[in-house]
Amino acid sequence: MKIEIINIGDELLIGQVINTNAAWMAEQLNLSGFSVYQYSVISDSRQHILDALAEAEKRVEVVLISGGIGPTKDDITKHTLCEYFNTKLVFNSAAYQDVEELFTRRGYPVTELNRQQAELPENCTGIPNKLGTARGMWFEKKRGGGGKTIFVSMPGVPFEMKTMMTEYVIPWLKQTFNTPFIYHKTVLTQGVGESFLADRIESWENALPSHIKLAYLPQPGMVRLRLSGVGPEENILHNEVGTEVLKLQTLIPEYIFGYDNETLEGVVGMLLRERDATLAIAESCTGGAIAQMITSIPGSSTYFKGSVVAYSNEIKEQILGVHAENIKEYGAVSKQVVTEMAISVRAKFKADYAIATSGIAGPDGGSPDKPVGTTWIAIATPYDVYAMQYLFGDNRERNIRRTALQALNLLRKNLVSQ
Amino acid sequence: MKIEIINIGDELLIGQVINTNAAWMAEQLNLSGFSVYQYSVISDSRQHILDALAEAEKRVEVVLISGGIGPTKDDITKHTLCEYFNTKLVFNSAAYQDVEELFTRRGYPVTELNRQQAELPENCTGIPNKLGTARGMWFEKKRGGGGKTIFVSMPGVPFEMKTMMTEYVIPWLKQTFNTPFIYHKTVLTQGVGESFLADRIESWENALPSHIKLAYLPQPGMVRLRLSGVGPEENILHNEVGTEVLKLQTLIPEYIFGYDNETLEGVVGMLLRERDATLAIAESCTGGAIAQMITSIPGSSTYFKGSVVAYSNEIKEQILGVHAENIKEYGAVSKQVVTEMAISVRAKFKADYAIATSGIAGPDGGSPDKPVGTTWIAIATPYDVYAMQYLFGDNRERNIRRTALQALNLLRKNLVSQ
Numbered sequence: 001m002k003i004e005i006i007n008i009g010d011e012l013l014i015g016q017v018i019n020t021n022a023a024w025m026a027e028q029l030n031l032s033g034f035s036v037y038q039y040s041v042i043s044d045s046r047q048h049i050l051d052a053l054a055e056a057e058k059r060v061e062v063v064l065i066s067g068g069i070g071p072t073k074d075d076i077t078k079h080t081l082c083e084y085f086n087t088k089l090v091f092n093s094a095a096y097q098d099v100e101e102l103f104t105r106r107g108y109p110v111t112e113l114n115r116q117q118a119e120l121p122e123n124c125t126g127i128p129n130k131l132g133t134a135r136g137m138w139f140e141k142k143r144g145g146g147g148k149t150i151f152v153s154m155p156g157v158p159f160e161m162k163t164m165m166t167e168y169v170i171p172w173l174k175q176t177f178n179t180p181f182i183y184h185k186t187v188l189t190q191g192v193g194e195s196f197l198a199d200r201i202e203s204w205e206n207a208l209p210s211h212i213k214l215a216y217l218p219q220p221g222m223v224r225l226r227l228s229g230v231g232p233e234e235n236i237l238h239n240e241v242g243t244e245v246l247k248l249q250t251l252i253p254e255y256i257f258g259y260d261n262e263t264l265e266g267v268v269g270m271l272l273r274e275r276d277a278t279l280a281i282a283e284s285c286t287g288g289a290i291a292q293m294i295t296s297i298p299g300s301s302t303y304f305k306g307s308v309v310a311y312s313n314e315i316k317e318q319i320l321g322v323h324a325e326n327i328k329e330y331g332a333v334s335k336q337v338v339t340e341m342a343i344s345v346r347a348k349f350k351a352d353y354a355i356a357t358s359g360i361a362g363p364d365g366g367s368p369d370k371p372v373g374t375t376w377i378a379i380a381t382p383y384d385v386y387a388m389q390y391l392f393g394d395n396r397e398r399n400i401r402r403t404a405l406q407a408l409n410l411l412r413k414n415l416v417s418q
Numbered sequence: 419m420k421i422e423i424i425n426i427g428d429e430l431l432i433g434q435v436i437n438t439n440a441a442w443m444a445e446q447l448n449l450s451g452f453s454v455y456q457y458s459v460i461s462d463s464r465q466h467i468l469d470a471l472a473e474a475e476k477r478v479e480v481v482l483i484s485g486g487i488g489p490t491k492d493d494i495t496k497h498t499l500c501e502y503f504n505t506k507l508v509f510n511s512a513a514y515q516d517v518e519e520l521f522t523r524r525g526y527p528v529t530e531l532n533r534q535q536a537e538l539p540e541n542c543t544g545i546p547n548k549l550g551t552a553r554g555m556w557f558e559k560k561r562g563g564g565g566k567t568i569f570v571s572m573p574g575v576p577f578e579m580k581t582m583m584t585e586y587v588i589p590w591l592k593q594t595f596n597t598p599f600i601y602h603k604t605v606l607t608q609g610v611g612e613s614f615l616a617d618r619i620e621s622w623e624n625a626l627p628s629h630i631k632l633a634y635l636p637q638p639g640m641v642r643l644r645l646s647g648v649g650p651e652e653n654i655l656h657n658e659v660g661t662e663v664l665k666l667q668t669l670i671p672e673y674i675f676g677y678d679n680e681t682l683e684g685v686v687g688m689l690l691r692e693r694d695a696t697l698a699i700a701e702s703c704t705g706g707a708i709a710q711m712i713t714s715i716p717g718s719s720t721y722f723k724g725s726v727v728a729y730s731n732e733i734k735e736q737i738l739g740v741h742a743e744n745i746k747e748y749g750a751v752s753k754q755v756v757t758e759m760a761i762s763v764r765a766k767f768k769a770d771y772a773i774a775t776s777g778i779a780g781p782d783g784g785s786p787d788k789p790v791g792t793t794w795i796a797i798a799t800p801y802d803v804y805a806m807q808y809l810f811g812d813n814r815e816r817n818i819r820r821t822a823l824q825a826l827n828l829l830r831k832n833l834v835s836q
Contacts, residue, residue, distance in 0.1 A: 011635045013454045014602060015445025016644065018438050022459065027433025036431045038466075040458045041440065044633075048456075055473070070612070070634070111617055133613070157636060159813065184432060194488070195551070199529055215462075216488070217429045218575060226434065281727075287713025288706035291727045295705025298781050298814055306733040309699075309709045309725035311718070315767060319724070349733060363716050395577065396716055 001177050002060040003029055005039035006052050008068035008077055009156055012041045021066050021158055032170050044068055049080045057149050067156030069134040081153060082121045085139055089119040095126055095135045127168045132160040183237045185245055187225040189255040190409045194218045201251055221402040257409055264408040265293040271415040272303040280349035281307035282320055282341040285359035289404045305349040320344045333358050333370055335387045342378035343385055354380040355407045361399045373399055377407045379414055419595050420478040421447055423457035424470050426486035426495055427574055430459045439484050439576055450588050451600060462486055467498045475567050485574030487552040500539045503557055507537040513544055513553045545586045550578040601655045603663055605643040607673040608827045612636045619669055639820040675827055682826040683711040689833040690721040698767035699725035700738055700759040703777035707822045723767040738762045751776045751788055753805045760796035761803055772798040773825045779817045791817055795825045797832055
């Protein structure tokens with residue numbers, strides 16, 4: 001059984017909105033054992049929607065549509081769905097009650113636009129929307145050769161679509177289909193490029209069994225290695241993939257920081273929590289990015305004390321107590337200064353561990369001695385303090401990201417070694 | 419002339435990577451007056467690539483392919499392109515020289531994998547890749563009824579693809595085609611929901627000329643209103659859309675913070691720079707997110723002094739000097755504490771303006787009195803200090819984002835009023 005996703009929205013086609021919905025939908029479907037064959041982004045226009053539905057119907061058994069329904073007037077999807085399924089809109093009192101309840105709870109009046117949203121195609125099953133005013137729609141259409149194709153229309157607003165997928169669409173699909181078993185395991189690496197990784201693990205990769213595939217997923221500062229296995233027996237498949245992961249661990253132990261949906265900030269948080277230890281950060285070039293990553297984890301207040309973003313020399317001196325003569329002699333981007341920053345923030349915040357960063361993120365501020373991308377990272381621990389120098393690239397955003405990841409991985413390695 | 423984008427990659431179809439490439443490509447093509455008709459994401463498999471190319475060839479005149487070429491073995495695109503265009507791979511010495519130069523510059527040895535990447539289909543024009551090892555490929559295929567369809571294959575690594583698009587593909591497309599004129603103007607609003615905005619501007623929207631369309635683009639914490647005009651005369655179209663934007667400014671002045679690709683952090687930075695003023699931040703619930711936004715802007719060090727992320731009461735007291743009795747009496751999430759945080763960080767960092775945040779981001783930490791989403795924001799200026807309370811939702815990530823945007827917009831309003 002194959003699924004196709006259609007995202008409707010002119011805003012996607014002019015690139016003002018990134019299609020995060022498709023990625024999320026595909027991920028959730030995969031986790032449930034469903035396979036996404038293709039996804040397409042099309043415009044908010046009648047003929048394009050009709051064409052895309054007809055093409056998808058030829059390719060797959062389930063078509064999931066997101067976008068093009070909502071309270072405003074750029075939405076013609078519902079009318080086009082009526083045309084495609086040869087039906088008409090009728091007022092749905094359950095849908096209207098949901099909208100009324102939602103608005104009463106928020107203390108808002110119901111508008112005429114919201115009232116129109118309670119009209120649904122006559123032949124669909126409405127799907128409740130707990131977080132918004134547009135219901136989802138589940139259609140079943142008979143196929144020529146027998147069986148049926150399922151079409152589901154959902155809102156484009158991400159959190160509304162996500163709740164609807166999780167609570168209704170995926171459970172209903174599970175009820176309807178018996179899916180083959182697919183198992184993915186992703187090994188997360190930091191600090192090594194794709195080509196060199198490929199050379200290091202070449203003979204392991206060549207020896208993989210044919211039903212297990214490997215994919216390289218590079219991102220700024222990390223490469224993810226995804227193993228995908230297909231097979232009839234869940235337990236056997238888990239074991240087979242697990243065995244390959246174990247082999248990989250012995251080949252490149254220094255680069256692996258986690259698995260699947262883990263993040264460096266999550267792994268570091270877990271390690272700190274396990275050790276009952278706390279963290280403080282002094283950020284210069286990363287400008288708050290590391291603190292923001294750390295605090296994106298729920299419950300991080302148990303191990304994260306806080307951070308100082310010292311974006312000027314003045315603040316490095318006055319708030320962190322870095323010696324002015326060190327800044328003068330070695331520059332703010334130096335081993336001396338970043339080490340002082342780490343020691344100082346650890347002491348001031350009474351933390352067990354501290355990270356400090358100082359670098360030239362760019363695009364300006366570089367010199368022949370210290371070009372853009374020059375970065376110092378220091379780690380202070382209950383036992384020692386040390387600093388490492390890196391030369392990243394010339395892109396500000398990527399330099400900030402790579403510095404943040406590298407700093408978290410340095411701390412992680414320190415934590416696991418103790 | 420219509421363009422279709424095909425992104426190749428199993429990693430996209432299982433949702434482990436978000437398709438930011440398509441959004442970026444579409445945006446750049448639109449800015450150059452090209453129109454993207456559709457984009458599709460397909461798997462890394464021969465038959466699927468062949469099918470997608472054949473389908474796209476029926477729909478559009480230009481097919482831009484991203485992904486499926488690179489140094490590792492999950493890449494079969496190049497061989498499939500040879501099959502589709504009925505040609506074969508030949509060693510390209512210019513391509514090999516590029517790879518050699520890139521590796522020499524980085525001090526890396528050239529691997530056998532890299533050598534294979536210098537093989538290109540015989541009938542294509544190679545497109546230089548300054549940042550990676552895989553060249554792009556430009557194919558032209560004659561159409562039955564005359565004319566030709568252009569196919570371009572590019573790497574999937576975002577910064578390699580972006581440089582290739584900007585420096586070669588878009589200029590070459592401009593040389594090849596005479597495009598109709600499209601003009602987009604996006605009005606950015608913060609602090610108001612989509613339905614209420616729609617009601618407020620209904621009569622203006624109904625009176626729009628037929629060649630100017632409006633789209634609502636909601637995001638957590640903001641709604642973007644995009645006007646899209648099509649017409650033969652660039653200047654007239656700019657004026658027509660400009661006139662409608664002016665009308666909108668008089669209808670909803672309190673919500674508009676900027677236009678097009680502006681960001682709140684960029685607008686605030688510009689206003690601070692114009693006033694020769696500096697900013698400091700004390701963040702609790704936003705955990706560094708505001709500092710990270712501010713410092714994402716190149717040159718922000720001229721107006722941003724720094725930030726304290728005070729993630730525990732202890733740090734609020736010891737680093738920011740908030741009175742322990744205030745935290746005890748009113749709680750950390752209170753008007754008193756957030757006001758003290760703003761005053762203190764402004765004084766300690768010797769800044770002209772300060773932002774402070776304190777809230778319950780969730781998922782835990784709520785109480786009947788102060789449910790998850792309860793947030794206080796304070797602004798301290800050279801003239802005064804004030805605090806506002808908000809009740810956001812129950813999603814941690816969205817609460818952090820909405821708090822950060824609301825805080826920046828409060829500061830923006832203060833700056834423009836002076």
